[in-house]
Amino acid sequence: MISQRAQNVQPSATLKVTGRAKELKREGKSIVSLSAGEPDFKTPAYICDAAIEAINGGQHGYTMNPGTPELRDAIAAKLKRDNGLEYEPSQIICSNGAKQSVGFALLATVNPGDEVIIPAPFWVSYPEMTRLAEGTSVIVRTSFENDFRLTKTQLEASITDKTKVLILCSPSNPTGSCYTKEDLEGLAEVLRKYPDVIIISDEIYEYIVFEEKHVSILNVAPDLKDRVVLVNGFSKGFAMTGWRLGYLAAHPDVVKAVSKIQSQETSAPSSISQAAGLAAYTNDLSEVHAMRDEFKKRRDFMVQSLNSIEGVSCFTPGGAFYVFPDVSKYLGSKKPDGGSVETSTDLCLYLLDEFGLACVPGDAFGEPNGLRMSYAAGMEELKDAMERFKSGLNTLA
Ligand SMILES: Cc1ncc(COP(=O)(O)O)c(C=O)c1O
Numbered sequence: 358m359i360s361q362r363a364q365n366v367q368p369s370a371t372l373k374v375t376g377r378a379k380e381l382k383r384e385g386k387s388i389v390s391l392s393a394g395e396p397d398f399k400t401p402a403y404i405c406d407a408a409i410e411a412i413n414g415g416q417h418g419y420t421m422n423p424g425t426p427e428l429r430d431a432i433a434a435k436l437k438r439d440n441g442l443e444y445e446p447s448q449i450i451c452s453n454g455a456k457q458s459v460g461f462a463l464l465a466t467v468n469p470g471d472e473v474i475i476p477a478p479f480w481v482s483y484p485e486m487t488r489l490a491e492g493t494s495v496i497v498r499t500s501f502e503n504d505f506r507l508t509k510t511q512l513e514a515s516i517t518d519k520t521k522v523l524i525l526c527s528p529s530n531p532t533g534s535c536y537t538k539e540d541l542e543g544l545a546e547v548l549r550k551y552p553d554v555i556i557i558s559d560e561i562y563e564y565i566v567f568e569e570k571h572v573s574i575l576n577v578a579p580d581l582k583d584r585v586v587l588v589n590g591f592s593k594g595f596a597m598t599g600w601r602l603g604y605l606a607a608h609p610d611v612v613k614a615v616s617k618i619q620s621q622e623t624s625a626p627s628s629i630s631q632a633a634g635l636a637a638y639t640n641d642l643s644e645v646h647a648m649r650d651e652f653k654k655r656r657d658f659m660v661q662s663l664n665s666i667e668g669v670s671c672f673t674p675g676g677a678f679y680v681f682p683d684v685s686k687y688l689g690s691k692k693p694d695g696g697s698v699e700t701s702t703d704l705c706l707y708l709l710d711e712f713g714l715a716c717v718p719g720d721a722f723g724e725p726n727g728l729r730m731s732y733a734a735g736m737e738e739l740k741d742a743m744e745r746f747k748s749g750l751n752t753l754a
Pocket of ligand 1 (some may be wrong): 369453454455456457480526528530559561587590592598601602603688
């Protein structure tokens with residue numbers, strides 16, 4: 358009954374641990390979860406108020422398929438204000454989240470058999486969306502040593518005559534790593550040699566950067582603008598994951614193609630969420646910065662705690678709300694019951710079952726030697742989590 362296409366799609370690999378964590382919690386076990394992919398803050402009140410006003414003001418109908426003119430104007434103004442990028446509102450299409458924007462961008466650009474370069478560790482949806490678009494994922498493993506940033510040599514080596522898209526994600530889920538201006542200049546140098554390669558630049562964590570200002574490939578290589586699909590949204594920076602609002606900005610041909618797909622699959626995002634997004638982009642960013650500052654305190658705590666544990670090392674990520682420590686020294690070790698921990702999935706399941714700590718194994722993201730911990734959790738919970746992690750690792754020999 359089920360199509361081959363649907364059968365080919367893999368369920369989210371993160372579900373194995375998060376599903377088990379929920380089960381254990383239901384059984385009454387004490388569980389600390391560092392598996393969340395969303396901020397633990399509430400959406401700022403001025404954004405909620407704008408949504409309530411939209412409801413009470415009767416904004417109940419369908420909007421234009423690419424989003425309201427007001428919101429697209431505000432996005433264009435934001436791209437100028439925060440990113441120094443010039444886009445016409447007609448080059449912007451709003452969606453039900455950045456996830457939809459990436460998925461539809463792939464559907465709009467990838468032909469069967471085209472290759473999509475995805476640096477690992479990757480966000481779990483990229484390879485599955487590529488599969489749905491009938492493309493072939495080319496996973497390029499980056500290194501702990503280079504803080505998981507794709508190098509220009511790696512990029513050059515992975516491009517073939519079938520390459521259609523490169524996906525960049527900075528700040529990154531799952532590592533928090535951020536590309537520097539110099540990294541992006543190097544990648545742009547290579548991309549100039551391959552004018553048919555499209556770059557999907559996923560910048561959904563843009564507002565959660567700690568030291569350096571966020572830099573987009575378009576800031577260092579404006580000449581690539583016609584083939585960059587810039588993806589962003591409201592979920593992470595404004596703590597609006599449930600509102601389902603994102604967008605992409607791209608060449609008019611890409612926008613037209615995405616718009617056609619969107620008009621047949623989903624239509625525009627919710628009118629109420631769009632009113633909320635308009636408030637988000639037309640007010641100052643002080644609450645966004647307050648959330649970012651809180652994330653930074655937690656990041657510093659996590660990195661320092663992880664690096665104080667024997668056999669664990671963790672680089673300091675520049676953004677997002679994840680740390681991705683190297684736990685390779687514990688792979689191949691023995692549990693007290695004599696069983697062994699071979700993979701990062703084994704390790705995460707052991708920590709969950711015996712110590713009530715939920716993290717996401719690096720296997721899910723294409724990097725078997727690490728695991729992802731989200732610090733979208735309160736400080737007390739993080740302290741508890743680090744105690745559990747340390748105790749769990751201590752039992753392995
Ligand atoms: C890298 C990355 N891109 C896109 C998304 C999707 O964001 P949205 O909630 O806007 O669909 C996520 C969410 O986890 C993400 O981590």
